[in-house]
Amino acid sequence: MTRALQTAELVERLQGVAAEAVTVAAEGEVRVAPESLVAVCRFLKEEPEFAMDYLSSITGVDYLDFFEVVYHLTSLTHNHSLVLKTTLHGRDDVSAPSLTEVWEAADLQEREVWDLMGVRFTGHPNLKRVLTWEGFPGHPLRKDHLGG
Amino acid sequence: MNLPSEQITINLGPQHPSTHGVFRLRVTLDGEVITDVEPIFGYLHRGTEKLAEERTYTQIVTLTDRLDYTSSMINNQAYVLAVEKLAGVTVPPRGQYLRVLTAELQRIASHLMGVGFFLQDLGASGTPLMYCFRERERILDLFEMLCGARVTVSYMRPGGVFQEPPPEFWPAVRHLLDTTPDAIAELERLISENEIVLARSKGVGVLTKEKAIDCAISGPNLRASGVAWDLRKADPYDVYADMDFAVPVGSNGDSYDRFLVRVMEVHQSIRIAEQCYRDMPGGPVRSELPFFFRPPPGDAYAHVEASKGELGFYLVSDGGIAPYRCKIRSPSFINLTVLAEMLLGWKVADLMVIFGSLDVNMGEVDR
Numbered sequence: 273m274t275r276a277l278q279t280a281e282l283v284e285r286l287q288g289v290a291a292e293a294v295t296v297a298a299e300g301e302v303r304v305a306p307e308s309l310v311a312v313c314r315f316l317k318e319e320p321e322f323a324m325d326y327l328s329s330i331t332g333v334d335y336l337d338f339f340e341v342v343y344h345l346t347s348l349t350h351n352h353s354l355v356l357k358t359t360l361h362g363r364d365d366v367s368a369p370s371l372t373e374v375w376e377a378a379d380l381q382e383r384e385v386w387d388l389m390g391v392r393f394t395g396h397p398n399l400k401r402v403l404t405w406e407g408f409p410g411h412p413l414r415k416d417h418l419g420g
Numbered sequence: 421m422n423l424p425s426e427q428i429t430i431n432l433g434p435q436h437p438s439t440h441g442v443f444r445l446r447v448t449l450d451g452e453v454i455t456d457v458e459p460i461f462g463y464l465h466r467g468t469e470k471l472a473e474e475r476t477y478t479q480i481v482t483l484t485d486r487l488d489y490t491s492s493m494i495n496n497q498a499y500v501l502a503v504e505k506l507a508g509v510t511v512p513p514r515g516q517y518l519r520v521l522t523a524e525l526q527r528i529a530s531h532l533m534g535v536g537f538f539l540q541d542l543g544a545s546g547t548p549l550m551y552c553f554r555e556r557e558r559i560l561d562l563f564e565m566l567c568g569a570r571v572t573v574s575y576m577r578p579g580g581v582f583q584e585p586p587p588e589f590w591p592a593v594r595h596l597l598d599t600t601p602d603a604i605a606e607l608e609r610l611i612s613e614n615e616i617v618l619a620r621s622k623g624v625g626v627l628t629k630e631k632a633i634d635c636a637i638s639g640p641n642l643r644a645s646g647v648a649w650d651l652r653k654a655d656p657y658d659v660y661a662d663m664d665f666a667v668p669v670g671s672n673g674d675s676y677d678r679f680l681v682r683v684m685e686v687h688q689s690i691r692i693a694e695q696c697y698r699d700m701p702g703g704p705v706r707s708e709l710p711f712f713f714r715p716p717p718g719d720a721y722a723h724v725e726a727s728k729g730e731l732g733f734y735l736v737s738d739g740g741i742a743p744y745r746c747k748i749r750s751p752s753f754i755n756l757t758v759l760a761e762m763l764l765g766w767k768v769a770d771l772m773v774i775f776g777s778l779d780v781n782m783g784e785v786d787r
Contacts, residue, residue, distance in 0.1 A: 274655035325633050328723070329749040331734050342734065344721055344749075348633060348649050355721070377636030380757045388469070403462040403786060412470055 275352045276300030289315045301355040306368050309358055313374045323349040327375040330382060332389035334415045339366050339391055360391065370396040388413040427455060434463050440537060441782025452767045457760040464786035472746035476712060477503050477578055485572035487748065488784035490533050491727040493526035496576035501657055502722035502733035503578040507715035513701045515580030516658040521696035522575060524689040529556040530727035531682040534779035538679055539611065541776030542620050551607050558596055565589045580706025597694055604686055621675040625762045625774030628673060635757040639729025640681045641778055645673035651725035663692050675777035712741045728752050728779060752784040
C-alpha cells in the first residue's frame with residue numbers, strides 16, 4: 273500500500289529549504305508558496321529519504337477567489353506519496369513557476385492546465401495550448417467561462 | 421558526388437489509419453530520417469471534466485466510459501473508487517469481486533486490441549488483428565449479459581456494481597476462462613518469434629528506465645522499460661491485495677518488450693479472473709446510496725492500474741450533488757510526453773511501429 277508521508281515531520285525538514293513557505297494543508301498534504309515550489313520539489317526529488325521521482329498528476333482548481341494547483345507526487349523507490357498544493361491569486365494574469373526542470377512529466381500537464389484553466393507556468397519551454405486550438409477564447413475550465 | 425538535400429516537413433493525420441483515432445503528427449524528415457516531431461491533438465476533446473461539473477455523481481459514470489473506450493470497465497472503477505473515497509462509502513465483497521473480475525476481462529480485451537493494432541501497424545494486415553478481435557468479442561458478449569452494453573458499459577456505481585449478473589453469465593465466464601489461454605497461445609505461436617516482428621520491433625524506439633520515470637510514463641510502457649510498478653500491487657484497491665499474480669517486466673524498453681509485456685499481462689489477467697470466479701462471495705453487489713447523494717466538502721484522489729497505465733480521478737466536493745471539480749489523470753495523455761523524443765533519429769517506417777507500441781487511446785488523451 274502506498275503510504276502518505278507524515279506531513280508534520282516533513283514540514284519541519286522543509287524549513288531548511290524554504291522557511292515560512294511550507295505549511296501543513298491536511299494529513300499527507302503540504303501547502304507551498306509558489307515562489308518556493310521549485311526549490312521544495314527539487315529537494316523532495318533529490319533527497320534520498322524522500323526520492324519523489326514520479327510526478328503523477330497536476331491539477332488546476334478555480335475557487336473564484338483564488339486558484340489552486342495540486343501536485344500528486346509518488347516515490348517509486350519508497351512507495352510513498354505526497355500532495356503539494358499552491359495557492360495563486362489574481363484572475364487576469366495568474367502564474368506559477370514551471371516544474372519542467374525538475375520532472376519532464378510536467379511538460380504536457382502544465383500545458384493542459386494553461387490551456388483549460390489559464391494558469392501560466394513561467395519557465396515552461398513551450399507553453400502552448402494542447403487540447404483546444406490557438407485562438408480559442410478563454411480557458412474553459414474556469415468557473416466564469418461562458419463559452420461563445 | 422554531392423547531392424543537394426533539404427529537410428521536408430510532412431503532416432501525418434489527423435485521420436491516418438495508424439493513428440489510433442484522430443491524432444496528427446507534424447514530422448520533419450531528412451531523407452527518411454526523422455529529425456523533428458510535433459504531436460498535435462485535441463480533435464476529440466469533449467470537455468469531459470467540464471461536463472462532470474454539471475452532472476450528479478452517478479451520471480458521471482457514463483462519461484467515464486467514453487474516455488478510453490476500449491477499457492470502460494476500468495474507467496468506471498477508477499471513478500467510483502474516487503467517489504467512494506470522497507464520501508467514505510464501503511463496497512460489499514461481492515461488488516468488489518465483480519469489479520475486479522470485469523476489470524481484468526476488460527484488460528484482456530484492451531491489451532488484445534493494443535497488440536492487434538500494433539501488429540497491424542507493422543504491416544500484418546488483417547489476420548493477427550482478427551485473431552485478437554475474435555477473443556475480444558467473446559468478452560464483450562459477457563459484458564452485454566451484465567448490463568446490455570458491449571463497449572460503453574457503465575456497469576459500476578459508487579458503492580458497488582449496477583446489478584447482479586444473470587444466471588447464464590457464470591457458465592459463460594467458465595467457458596471463456598477455459599478456452600482463452602489456448603487462443604492466446606495460438607496467437608503467440610503465430611507472432612512472438614516471428615522473424616518480421618522481431619526485425620521490425622527489437623531495439624526499435626527504446627525508452628530507458630530513467631526517462632520513463634521522469635516523464636511519469638505508466639502501465640505496460642513503464643514496465644517494459646524494466647520498472648516493476650503496478651498499482652494493483654503497489655497500492656491495491658478493491659480486492660487486489662488478495663489476488664495472486666505476477667508483474668511482468670521487460671528488459672530493453674523497446675517496442676518488442678512493450679508488445680511482449682502486454683501479452684504476458686493477458687495471462688496474468690486470466691489468472692486473476694480465475695481466482696475471482698473461484699472465490700466469488702455471496703451477498704449484495706452494492707451499498708445503496710441515495711439518488712442525489714452529496715459527499716461532504718473536501719477532495720480525494722484515487723488511481724487504478726488501467727490497461728494503459730495509471731488512471732486517476734481527483735474530485736473536489738463543495739457538498740453539492742455534482743463535483744466542484746473532476747480532474748482526470750489520463751495515462752495515454754501523459755505517455756505522449758515522451759513520444760517526440762522516442763521518434764528522433766528513426767526512419768519514417770519505424771514511426772508507426774513506435775507509436776503503435778505505446779498503445780495510446782485518443783478518447784482518453786483528448787477527454
